[in-house]
Each structure stands twice: as structure tokens, then as C-alpha cells.
Amino acid sequence: MINTANNFDEAITYLKDSNNKYPNTLTEKMDSNSFNESMKTIEDKLNNLYEKIRITEDLNKYCKNYIIEQIRLKEKQFKEKLKIIENLRDQFSDVEYISYNVPFEASEDVIKDRDGSIIKNMIVEDTILKQSSVTVENIPLSTVTFYNDSSCYYNNSQSNLIDNNASRSYYLLNEPQYNGITETYNILFNKNYFCNFIDISLVNCDIKQCLLILTDSSKIEVEINTYFNVKEIKGIELKINCNKYKYTNTSELNTNNDSYNELLNSSYLRKTNDILLKNIISNEEQVKSINELNKYNKEYEEKISINKEITNKNQLNNIS
Numbered sequence: 465m466i467n468t469a470n471n472f473d474e475a476i477t478y479l480k481d482s483n484n485k486y487p488n489t490l491t492e493k494m495d496s497n498s499f500n501e502s503m504k505t506i507e508d509k510l511n512n513l514y515e516k517i518r519i520t521e522d523l524n525k526y527c528k529n530y531i532i533e534q535i536r537l538k539e540k541q542f543k544e545k546l547k548i549i550e551n552l553r554d555q556f557s558d559v560e561y562i563s564y565n566v567p568f569e570a571s572e573d574v575i576k577d578r579d580g581s582i583i584k585n586m587i588v589e590d591t592i593l594k595q596s597s598v599t600v601e602n603i604p605l606s607t608v609t610f611y612n613d614s615s616c617y618y619n620n621s622q623s624n625l626i627d628n629n630a631s632r633s634y635y636l637l638n639e640p641q642y643n644g645i646t647e648t649y650n651i652l653f654n655k656n657y658f659c660n661f662i663d664i665s666l667v668n669c670d671i672k673q674c675l676l677i678l679t680d681s682s683k684i685e686v687e688i689n690t691y692f693n694v695k696e697i698k699g700i701e702l703k704i705n706c707n708k709y710k711y712t713n714t715s716e717l718n719t720n721n722d723s724y725n726e727l728l729n730s731s732y733l734r735k736t737n738d739i740l741l742k743n744i745i746s747n748e749e750q751v752k753s754i755n756e757l758n759k760y761n762k763e764y765e766e767k768i769s770i771n772k773e774i775t776n777k778n779q780l781n782n783i784s
Contacts, residue, residue, distance in 0.1 A: 475523055476523075478516070479519060479520065479523075572585065601657075604626075608626060608631075608651050609651075611647065611650070612645065612646065616634070630665075645705065645707070647669075649701070652677070656679050657696070658696050658697075659697050661689075661692070664689075673701075674688050675702075
């Protein structure tokens with residue numbers, strides 16, 4: 465029975481041992497001694513074969529048990545290590561710790577990958593390690609198309625985005641849109657460009673989807689502020705969502721009045737917004753002037769009161 469490594473090695477050595485003794489060749493003349501010797505050789509060979517078969521079966525059983533035992537042993541060791549880690553985690557879960565900022569240093573050294581390709585240098589931007597990028601050229605916008613799922617009060621995306629300015633939208637809603645307001649911008653360039661990075665500045669909204677419009681008008685989704693494989697594109701499509709509200713009271717419009725139609729005119733809206741802004745600024749300046757005047761009058765009255773007290777004291781001194 466094989467139960468140790470030594471027995472295993474001995475069994476392997478026994479299996480490798482080869483006995484080259486063969487039965488004698490029989491002749492026409494019967495030789496009993498030669499015949500008996502040949503039969504004895506055949507018998508020994510058979511016995512040796514049976515023994516090797518038995519040893520092979522023992523080796524198979526030993527290997528199977530050994531592997532199972534090693535797996536159980538490693539599993540036990542792994543569980544013990546895991547238990548130690550969990551205990552340490554519980555011990556340090558409420559313990560204060562110290563964090564260190566790694567002082568990254570920029571380097572212009574050329575470093576090659578294992579395949580011989582040059583690895584791009586990284587840059588440190590706002591204490592964050594990022595991939596370096598080079599602006600090849602500024603892409604002028606050709607057309608901007610704006611869509612939304614609610615009634616928009618005012619939007620200037622067409623002119624502002626083409627002029628490289630921020631786009632703004634205003635909505636007047638009777639009730640909150642709990643899923644937010646979704647806007648879609650379809651932006652086309654003046655020609656096709658190669659691109660591998662999209663960076664968008666957002667205010668009071670979030671990006672729901674960014675699609676690249678390829679040269680064949682098909683679209684693929686990418687993540688903004690993340691590098692991707694270089695694509696030749698003719699534009700991008702953005703879906704943004706806003707669910708932040710400012711509650712205000714608005715007066716109802718008189719649809720019978722001729723001015724109602726004027727309110728639907730975007731130029732009139734912009735003009736009205738400018739007038740409202742000027743009025744707000746003017747009112748604020750008036751309030752500020754009134755506050756300063758009140759402050760001055762109060763200081764003046766205090767000084768008059770102090771002078772009266774001093775005059776009265778001087779008169780009393782003269783009388784005495």
C-alpha cells in the first residue's frame with residue numbers, strides 16, 4: 465500500500481524497471497529443460513505485470529487522495545488568512561488613519577512598452593493624474609439643433625454654441641417634472657474630424673447620453689471626459705437632464721390681449737428679459753441709496769444730540 469512519498473518514489477522506480485528476459489525459442493526437438501524455463505519466464509512476466517497493475521491502481525488512489533488533501537489544506541489555510549484579515553478590518557474600522565498625497569512629478573522621458581510602442585506621458589491636473597492631450601485644432605460648429613420634451617420658455621443654444629458661448633434654457637412649468645427635463649442637442653461640424661476625447665462643461669444639469677455621429681450618420685455612445693479609440697465624426701448628439709427647480713409665482717397671461725402674441729416672439733422675450741434685468745438693477749441701486757441716506761441721517765441726529773449735551777454742560781459750568 466502506498467501511503468508516503470517514499471513508497472510513491474519506490475513504486476515509480478519499480479514501474480520503470482524493465483525485465484528483458486524472454487522465453488527460449490522452441491525447436492523441433494523437444495527439450496524439457498528449455499520448455500520449463502520458458503514457461504517459468506512467462507509466469508514471472510505475468511506475475512510482474514499483475515504487480516505493476518496493482519501498483520498503478522495504488523498510485524492512482526494515492527494521487528487522488530493527495531490532491532484532495534492538499535485542496536482541503538489550502539482551503540483551510542485560506543479561510544484562516546481570511547479570518548485574520550476580517551478581524552483586522554473590524555479592529556481598524558473605527559480607528560483614525562493618516563492619508564498621504566503622492567507628490568507626482570512630470571517627466572518628459574521617452575518610455576517604451578514591452579511591445580516597443582512609446583507610452584504617452586501623463587500630466588498632473590488639479591492634483592489628479594491624467595493622460596496628456598494636445599489640441600490639434602479648434603472645431604467650428606456648423607449647425608445646432610435643439611429638442612426638448614417640455615414647453616421651453618427661452619433657449620439660445622443655436623447662436624451661443626456656434627459663437628463658443630454657453631447655452632441656456634428657461635422653463636415655466638405649472639408643476640414639477642419629477643423625472644427632470646430632458647434636452648437633446650444635435651451638433652454638426654463644418655467638416656469631418658478625428659476625435660478621441662469629449663469634454664463638456666455643465667451647469668445645473670447632467671449628461672444622460674453622449675453619441676458620436678459618424679461619417680455614415682450612424683451613432684455610437686461614448687463617455688465624456690474619457691479617452692476612446694479615434695473615430696472620424698461629423699458631429700455629436702447630447703442628451704442632458706435637469707431636475708433642479710426654483711419655485712416662483714407668475715401671473716396668468718391674458719390670451720385675448722394682443723400682447724400675448726408678442727410674448728411668443730423670441731426677440732421680444734430677450735428684450736423683455738433685458739428690461740426686467742435693468743429694472744432689478746435699478747431697484748437694487750435705489751434701495752442701496754435709501755439705506756445709505758438713512759444711515760447718514762441717523763449719524764447726523766446722533767451728532768446733534770451729542771452737541772446739545774455738551775452745550776448744556778458748558779452752560780451749567782458757567783452758572784456755577
